[in-house]
Amino acid sequence: MKKIILLLFVFLSTFLLFSRDFDYRDIPVQNGGRIKPLDSFARNQLLSIYGKRSLKLENIPAIDWLIDLLADPHNGFNQKVFKLRNPEVVQSLGLEWDNIHTYTYHEILGGLENQKDLLNQIHEKSEDELSIIESQLKELHINFQKFANMWWHLKIIPPVSDNPEDSWISPWEVESEQALSENQRNLLFNFLEYLNKRLQNDTVGMGEAMSNYYSELNDNYSTLVDSHRLKLETWYNQANMFYMSVAFYILAFLLLGFSWITSPTIIRKFAYISLIIGFLFHGGGICLRMYIMQRPPVTTLYESIIFVSFIANLCAVILEYIRKDGLGIFIGAVSGSIFHYIGFKYSVDGDTMGMLVAVLNSNFWLATHVTTITIGYGASLMAGFMGHIYLGMAILYPERTNRLKEIYNNTFGITLMALFFALFGTILGGIWADQSWGRFWGWDPKENGAMLICMWHLMMIHMRLSGMVKAHGFALGMVLNNIIVVLAWFGVNLLSVGLHSYGFASGIAINLGLFILFEFIFGIGAYFWAKSKRKQLTIN
Numbered sequence: 001m002k003k004i005i006l007l008l009f010v011f012l013s014t015f016l017l018f019s020r021d022f023d024y025r026d027i028p029v030q031n032g033g034r035i036k037p038l039d040s041f042a043r044n045q046l047l048s049i050y051g052k053r054s055l056k057l058e059n060i061p062a063i064d065w066l067i068d069l070l071a072d073p074h075n076g077f078n079q080k081v082f083k084l085r086n087p088e089v090v091q092s093l094g095l096e097w098d099n100i101h102t103y104t105y106h107e108i109l110g111g112l113e114n115q116k117d118l119l120n121q122i123h124e125k126s127e128d129e130l131s132i133i134e135s136q137l138k139e140l141h142i143n144f145q146k147f148a149n150m151w152w153h154l155k156i157i158p159p160v161s162d163n164p165e166d167s168w169i170s171p172w173e174v175e176s177e178q179a180l181s182e183n184q185r186n187l188l189f190n191f192l193e194y195l196n197k198r199l200q201n202d203t204v205g206m207g208e209a210m211s212n213y214y215s216e217l218n219d220n221y222s223t224l225v226d227s228h229r230l231k232l233e234t235w236y237n238q239a240n241m242f243y244m245s246v247a248f249y250i251l252a253f254l255l256l257g258f259s260w261i262t263s264p265t266i267i268r269k270f271a272y273i274s275l276i277i278g279f280l281f282h283g284g285g286i287c288l289r290m291y292i293m294q295r296p297p298v299t300t301l302y303e304s305i306i307f308v309s310f311i312a313n314l315c316a317v318i319l320e321y322i323r324k325d326g327l328g329i330f331i332g333a334v335s336g337s338i339f340h341y342i343g344f345k346y347s348v349d350g351d352t353m354g355m356l357v358a359v360l361n362s363n364f365w366l367a368t369h370v371t372t373i374t375i376g377y378g379a380s381l382m383a384g385f386m387g388h389i390y391l392g393m394a395i396l397y398p399e400r401t402n403r404l405k406e407i408y409n410n411t412f413g414i415t416l417m418a419l420f421f422a423l424f425g426t427i428l429g430g431i432w433a434d435q436s437w438g439r440f441w442g443w444d445p446k447e448n449g450a451m452l453i454c455m456w457h458l459m460m461i462h463m464r465l466s467g468m469v470k471a472h473g474f475a476l477g478m479v480l481n482n483i484i485v486v487l488a489w490f491g492v493n494l495l496s497v498g499l500h501s502y503g504f505a506s507g508i509a510i511n512l513g514l515f516i517l518f519e520f521i522f523g524i525g526a527y528f529w530a531k532s533k534r535k536q537l538t539i540n
Helices: 002-019 038-050 062-071 087-092 105-113 116-124 132-148 182-199 203-220 227-239 241-262 265-293 301-323 327-347 363-396 401-437 445-466 471-494 508-539
Strands: 028-031 034-037
Touching (some): 034 038, 034 227, 038 132, 038 227, 087 132, 105 116, 105 132, 203 227, 301 327, 301 363, 301 401, 301 471, 363 401, 363 445, 401 445, 445 471, 471 508
Antiparallel strands (some): 028 034
């Protein structure tokens, strides 16, 4: 009965989503190498200028901010949207620092006009030579130009051909009406008519203009534009499924903690249900992204973070189903919250559904090698979390030998799974490299990292089977394994080394160093502490 209700809910949600009318939020725009709804374009533009995806003080969504700006530029240019974080930057522009520290286009324009010489010098410098103030001034100048040229970035007129690779046209790029085909003119006219009726606050006129726009788009550009995917992406933007997911992960952690204090089993069951609901939101968000982008969910670093988190939580849900003692809930809730937090940090960079980096531009290998190796990352980190749990339990409750043995065996099982996916993914990567670059192995840093993960797993499994390490030593090995995984995953991609680099990310070296230091100190310290506790227990 529960499954039937869930299926009916999913069907009803899907029906309501695809049955809603096409509106101004769904207008297609070519930006960042792909066709996206105007809602996504507006969110990313406002994010870079204002730092948020909506105007918080006025409670205005990004799409309404953009549409009102296009319909009435005079009022739009007098709206406070440029948020400055540094009082020294504000002072250099001749502005007054206040509690809101948000300024209009005209206020910023005057300040930048007075700093022309300085801005020219800043743009001539490399990023490494810039001070914090200079870097923020450069960022402000770029965002100011983006705001001033918003119409130029608004590529809303599809090309005449049906080739999805052809460039779309901005209204300001139209030299004359005769330069457009009849279909292009009709599409542009209906869009401008919608803006005009919005300015007049004519609700009926806005509805007619958008209905005509959609008819023109559907009749003549259906091969270029999938209106259903546009509506789905707009819904995805508003649903915030990953925020819902992390909310349920945190709730699961709180309920679990409460169950430890009060001990009733029913509360732990509610915690498990909360973890599963968070996991379903998590998986639903990934599936939506896959459908919208028409590719696997590991194309960018942001997507790999949420996918690794998904794999770790899948292991946690299964672990809790087997053990029924709260361990899986704890690991899933903590790892899910941490990974989501890291992912949110990367989501503020802009469009999280951006085009692929060149090294990933192959759907077949993206669906095999990259997905497989990322599952290996998730399982490896899950084994690392289990190592933390084992050492912590060995310190706090060294007398619970049966439970410690169960955790140890679970850790070993997850390590075997991690080895399978890491090894299989590495081999597939070699085949991909052979077809792409003509060599199976080239000692690229990413390749070395994948090999080190496999070798570390093999070493720990061999030492465990041969008796060279016992439970405490194996748990320590899994804790240190996290260092190798994170270096292979984040370090190579963000420290500007090798063929798989996405460029140098400021601050990542310090964060990686702190993480490595923490894991090393925790692992070694907890190992010897647990050994001493075990020794004391044996003596007593």
